[in-house]
Amino acid sequence: AGATGAARLRRALNGTGDLSIVLLGHSVARENSFGVAAVFAKAVQDIVGPSRHVKLNTNFAATSAEAGKIWRCGMDVLISADIVLVHFENMYRYEHRTSYTESIYRLLTTIPKQPAIVHVAHCHMNDFNDLADWRTHKSHGYFADNDTTEKEMRANESDLVDRYDITTVFNCAAFRSMWKGKCEDTTRLVGTASDLLANFFGGDPLHPSRLGSNLLGCLAATALMTPSSAVVQQPLPPRRFYEPPDLEHADFCLLASAGLPPAIAHASGWSLQVGGRGGQKVWYESATAGSELVLRMPRKATHFLLRVYVHPELPMGRVTVGIGNSTTVIDACCPAAGCGGGIPPSHGIYRAFRVPPSGELPALTHELRITNIMRPSDEASLCKERGAKFDIASLDGVMAPGR
Helix, strand or coil, X not given: CCHHHHHHHHHHHCCCCCEEEEEEXXXXXXXXXXXXXXXXXXXXXXXXXXXXXXXXXCHHHHCCCCHHHHHHHCHHHHCCCCEEEEECCCCCCCHHHHHHHHHHHHHHHHCCCCXXXXXXXXXXXXXXXXXXXXXXXXXXXXXXXXXXXHHHHHHHHHHHHHHCCCEEEEHHHHHHHHHHCCCHHHHCCCCCHHHHHHHXXXXXXXXXXXXXXXXXXXXXXXXXXCCCCCCCCCCCCCCCCCCCCCCCCCCEEEECCEEHHHHEEEEECCEEEEECHHHCEEEEEECCCCCEEEEECCCCECEEEEEEEEECCCCECEEEEEECCEEEEEECECCCCCCCCCCCCCCCEEEEEEECCCCCCCCECCEEEEEEECCCCCCCCCCCCCCCEEEEEEEXXXXXXXX
């Protein structure tokens, strides 16, 4: 931790009243019932004692909110946070993702409350491509065996956390210490790739086991013990990466885990689901053509961003989104080659679709009618398996400037 990061942590712990922790992350953060954040929050509670209530907000992680989504919808939550725990696997993989992540760090650095940021630099098995044992062992194909990509990702990560003086847990260093036996054989916990996978990963080379989550949570909690001086306000440094051209703040955000249920006026064939990797992801699902979901918006908007799950192999379907005389068709299938954007082949991702695709709607409090439609029998599906599955994670309403 830099001096600023450590000082902000101590200030949060020494305050009064409830203490708010907001978790930002993907499936690695959800694993083991938000295991890393739960261990971290318990450590915070132990430090501040029973007189203060520690609240852990996992809504963004539960809906797999990526950096662009957090930018659009995070202000209402982040503006009141005392600590923001950041735990992604791939937010620094490729420059366009890193640019969004930098925008979030700049936002957190400048909001009035100036929350403490604790960043977990998530380590996965591809970080060990330099070790012969892992190169011999691995056959998982989760990511392309591209050492340059991994090194570039870690360089981007280190650059940003240093630039914005963010408290960071580099758990790859911990794994390497155990692997190489830094303190001779007395503390050597892992000797092969199989040992590391079996002990600290939950069945694949990416997601942590329960022991792995506990380790990450404990490492993050050690940052709370770092001695520090008073917070010194530093000028905002120049951007390291380009500013994304499509950054916009939403006027309202409806997450499947919070906000979307009260907007439902009618639902036939759609249901709230909780599960996915780690068992904590939340979404609305339909698997039958003809299913209908009617949503009444809480405020005015001129266009919407509907975040849905897309996949190249699962039996994903398509929907129409009707708003007045406007109809938008959204297909949840990716091409067989994959969903792009650095996503490994055979893997899915949540993607935001603009409704309507271009232009603006009248500035009204709209009603959206989402209908699961059958793919024509003579039309080939992009997905490997034909079907009608459709998953919705969130809906954002945006008012065009000047409307």
